[in-house]
Every structure is written in C-alpha cells, then in structure tokens.
Amino acid sequence: MKKLLIILCMLISTMLMAQEEEKREYTKLKVYLDCNFCDMSYLIQEMSYINFARDPKDADVYVIVRTQQTGSGGTSYQLEYTGQNSYEHISNQFSFTTLATNTQDEIRKELKVAIEMGLSTYWIQLGQREYKERQQKEAGEIVEEKPTEEDSKDPWNNWVFQVGASGSMSGQKTSESSRYSFNFSxxxxxxxHKFYLSARHNSNRSEYSFGEFKEVSKTKSTTLDVSEAISISDHWSVGAFANLEMSDFANYDLSLSIKPAIEYSFFPYKVSNQKQLTLSYRVGGLYNDYQILTVFNETTEYLWEHSLNLGASVRQKWGDLSGEVEYKSILDDSSLYSFNFSLHTSIRLFKGFSLNVSGNYEITRNQINLAARSVDINDIILQRNQVQSNYNFYTSVGISYSFGSMFNTVVNPRFGF
Known part of the structure; x- marks a missing residue:
C-alpha cells in the first residue's frame, strides 16, 4: 500500500510538471535584421516567436540580407547569419531566388521562410526546434513540393522582354503641357554572357501664355543602347557597348558610338553582393551629326573617345558604401574631357544613430555638341537647348536616430500610424 501511494504521488507530480512545462513561456531568439527593403510589419506579426532587436549589439543573431538582380528580371536573395554572445560559434548562410512575376506578398512570404530556415541552427541550440514545429503544425502551414525537372524548363531560353508606354497632360489658365514616351527592352x-538592349522615345510639348506673351516649346529624343558582356574568368570580363541618340535638347540629329571594353574585378565576381572593386576601360568611335552648327564650327564629325572607370561597393554589418570615379576624354584632344565622382554611404555610427551621405559631381570640359548660336532666356527656362556648364552636382547629407523599446513584437494597424 505504501509503495502504491509513492507511485501515485510520482505520477501526480509528473503530470503537474508537464502542465507547468506546457504553460512556460519559451525563450525567444533576439535577432537583428539588416534589411532596409523588408516588410518589417509583416515579419514582426508573422514571426512573433522572435524578438527583433533595435540594435545589433543586443541581438543573439545578426542577419544581413543582400540582393542581386537575376537575368530573368527576378531577384536573388543572399542571407548571412552571424551568431553573437553565446552563439558566436555559429554562422550560417541561405539563399533563394524570386521571379519577375512574383508579387510583393509572395516575395515577403518566401523571405520569411528563408529567415526561418537560416535560424533553424540557432533554434536547435536554444532547444526550440520542437516548439517551432508545433507552431507550424497549429498554423496549418503547407510545404510546397519542389518543381520537377520538366516544370523548370525555360521555353524563352533566358530571354526577358519588356514594352511600355506612358503619357500625361496638365494645364492651367496660363500654361499647358503634354508628355508621352515609349520604351522597349x-x-x-x-x-x-550578358546581353541588354534598350530603346526609348520621349516627346514633350509646353505652351505658356500671359497677356500678349505666348511661347511654345517642343522637344523630342530617341535613344537606343546595346550592351554585351562576356565572362572570361573569376576576375576578367570583356564587352562591347553601342549607343544611338537623337535629341533636340542635346543638338543631335544623330549621335552614334561603338566601344569595346575590358573589366577587371579585384575580388571574385561571386562575392559581388558583399564587396566589389572593379576597374574598366572603354575605347571606340563616335559619330555626331548636329542639328545646328556647333561652337567648334562643326555640323558633322568623327571622333575617338575613351573612358576609365573605377567603382567599388561594400555592404557589411556597419553599413553600406558605394562609389565611382570615371574619366572620359577625346583621344586626339585631351583638353576635351570630363570627370565624374559619385558616392553613397549609410554608416551605423553607434546605437540607433546612422549617417547617410549621397553625392555626385561632374566636371565637364567635353561639351562638343553645344550650338554656336546664342541661347536666349526662354531656351534656358524651358530647357529647349543645352547650355555651357563646366560642372554639375548633386548632394544629400542626413542623419537618423532611433530610440525607445528594445523589443516589440506587437502590430497595431489602426488609423495607419
């Protein structure tokens, strides 16, 4: 009888412990997601079993999401996981690709699954694998079957086409304007190899009237670009670039250039989504047929032009940085040249504080297409003709700082704020 009571007490104790275990709140992974294009509201709501950290230092796992465009117009996503604190010995990677036809809802669902897949190692470490599987079962999630080899065949042989058209009209008592454009790629x-063809036509008409003053401005432009790049090795590529342009603003009846090119990548191309440093050189012929006699007393001319381009980009835990320097000149007259400098960076300086800088500055000494006739004030205001300028620039500097609750998995969409 005594043994029976002991056994009965043990059974009751085991049942009570099981109930307490069922009620216990599971420890959540603290994750910092470095992704400035992700739908965070959706991820926070759908992944309530994760604490999304506001600062990388407070996270157990640092996840950075990088993207590259695929040949079909889709996007390749690369996710890199770095464990921190007690998980610093664990690192992981996961990748997936979306199609150009995927909706934003489909993309964010695939991204959610990819994040979960990459975090599985950390969940196992945390002892949450069984809990996560139960959550998925209760939610009724269905795992889609992988496409068969027959389904994955591409009848278009990697070709992607796009056709577009747009138009607009606007006006008031003293002005009217209309625009339309067509494009094909x-x-x-x-x-x-990589081949790209792009064609575009734009037409603009503006009419201004005030009292006895009346001015009508019409401009149109057509461009055609053809590019071909051929892979040689992990670091070398060759290519060719052709451009055709007809433009009222730039004074071209016809401008045609064909330039072979070579490029060297200091890092293997396969890591270009993380870091890239390239040096490229282009050289070729240039033919210009001008609408109006130029300042160099030319109506038609053949020239040789070359350019040297140094570009770099990097995206790491501290932020991202990209920049480019390009020198371009006429081969037989080095005084006709241009320098272009561009920079973009977003740097995380300390907790919640980031510095954002963007800029572009171009020195122009090669405006051989400028019309010889004088340009009046109406031409400048209405932008009917290009005018001489030794430089042009654009710059933007900003800071951002966030503070408040470190973790918040609540989503409340009321009133849209």
Missing amino acids: SKQVTDK
Whole structure:
C-alpha cells in the first residue's frame, strides 16, 4: 500500500510538471535584421516567436540580407547569419531566388521562410526546434513540393522582354503641357554572357501664355543602347557597348558610338553582393551629326573617345558604401574631357544613430555638341537647348536616430500610424 501511494504521488507530480512545462513561456531568439527593403510589419506579426532587436549589439543573431538582380528580371536573395554572445560559434548562410512575376506578398512570404530556415541552427541550440514545429503544425502551414525537372524548363531560353508606354497632360489658365514616351527592352543573362538592349522615345510639348506673351516649346529624343558582356574568368570580363541618340535638347540629329571594353574585378565576381572593386576601360568611335552648327564650327564629325572607370561597393554589418570615379576624354584632344565622382554611404555610427551621405559631381570640359548660336532666356527656362556648364552636382547629407523599446513584437494597424 505504501509503495502504491509513492507511485501515485510520482505520477501526480509528473503530470503537474508537464502542465507547468506546457504553460512556460519559451525563450525567444533576439535577432537583428539588416534589411532596409523588408516588410518589417509583416515579419514582426508573422514571426512573433522572435524578438527583433533595435540594435545589433543586443541581438543573439545578426542577419544581413543582400540582393542581386537575376537575368530573368527576378531577384536573388543572399542571407548571412552571424551568431553573437553565446552563439558566436555559429554562422550560417541561405539563399533563394524570386521571379519577375512574383508579387510583393509572395516575395515577403518566401523571405520569411528563408529567415526561418537560416535560424533553424540557432533554434536547435536554444532547444526550440520542437516548439517551432508545433507552431507550424497549429498554423496549418503547407510545404510546397519542389518543381520537377520538366516544370523548370525555360521555353524563352533566358530571354526577358519588356514594352511600355506612358503619357500625361496638365494645364492651367496660363500654361499647358503634354508628355508621352515609349520604351522597349530585352535581355539575356547566363553565367557566360550578358546581353541588354534598350530603346526609348520621349516627346514633350509646353505652351505658356500671359497677356500678349505666348511661347511654345517642343522637344523630342530617341535613344537606343546595346550592351554585351562576356565572362572570361573569376576576375576578367570583356564587352562591347553601342549607343544611338537623337535629341533636340542635346543638338543631335544623330549621335552614334561603338566601344569595346575590358573589366577587371579585384575580388571574385561571386562575392559581388558583399564587396566589389572593379576597374574598366572603354575605347571606340563616335559619330555626331548636329542639328545646328556647333561652337567648334562643326555640323558633322568623327571622333575617338575613351573612358576609365573605377567603382567599388561594400555592404557589411556597419553599413553600406558605394562609389565611382570615371574619366572620359577625346583621344586626339585631351583638353576635351570630363570627370565624374559619385558616392553613397549609410554608416551605423553607434546605437540607433546612422549617417547617410549621397553625392555626385561632374566636371565637364567635353561639351562638343553645344550650338554656336546664342541661347536666349526662354531656351534656358524651358530647357529647349543645352547650355555651357563646366560642372554639375548633386548632394544629400542626413542623419537618423532611433530610440525607445528594445523589443516589440506587437502590430497595431489602426488609423495607419
């Protein structure tokens, strides 16, 4: 009888412990997601079993999401996981690709699954694997079957085409304007080569009237760009670039250039989504047929032009940085040249504080297309003709700082704020 009571007490104690375990709140992973294009409201709401940290230092896992465009117009996502604190010995990577036809809802669902897959190692470490599987089962999530080899065949052979048109009209008592444009593009991207063709036509008409003053401005432009790049090795590529342009603003009846090119990547191309440093050189012929006699007393001319370009980009835990320097000049007259400098960076300086800088500055000494006739004030205001300028620039500097609750998994969409 005594043994029976002991056994009965043990059973009751085990049942009570099981109930307490069922009620216990599970420890959540603290994750910092470095992704400035992710739908965070959706992820926070759908992944309530994660604490999204506001600062990287407070996280157990640092997740950075990088993207690159695929040849089909889709996007390749690369997710890199770095464990911190007690998880610093664990690192992981996961990648997936979306199609150009995927909706934003489909993309964010795939991104959610990818984040979960990459965090699985950390969940196992935390002892949450069984809990996560139960959550998925209760939610009724269905795992989609992988496409068969027959389904994955591409009848378009990696070709992607796009056609577009747009138009607009606006006006008031003293002015009216209308614009329309057409565009077409096609591309084929494989591991061995990349081909791209783009064509666009724009037409603008503006009419201004005030009392006896009346002015009508009409401009149109047509451009055609063809590019081809061929992979040689992990660091070398060759290519060719052709451009055709007809523009009232730039004084071109016809401008045509064809330039072979070579590029060297200091880092292997396969890590370009993390860091990239390239040096490229282009050289080729240039033919210009002008609408109006130029300041160099030319109506038609053949020239040789070359350019040297140094570009770099990096995206790491501290932020991202990209920049480019390009020198371009006429081969037989080095006084006709241009320098272009561009920079963009977003740097996380300390907790919640970031510095954002963007800028572009171009020195122009190669405006060989400028019309010889004088340009009046109406031409400048209405931008009917290009005028001489030794430089142009753009710059933007900003800071951002966030503070408040470190973790918050609540989503409340009321009133849209």
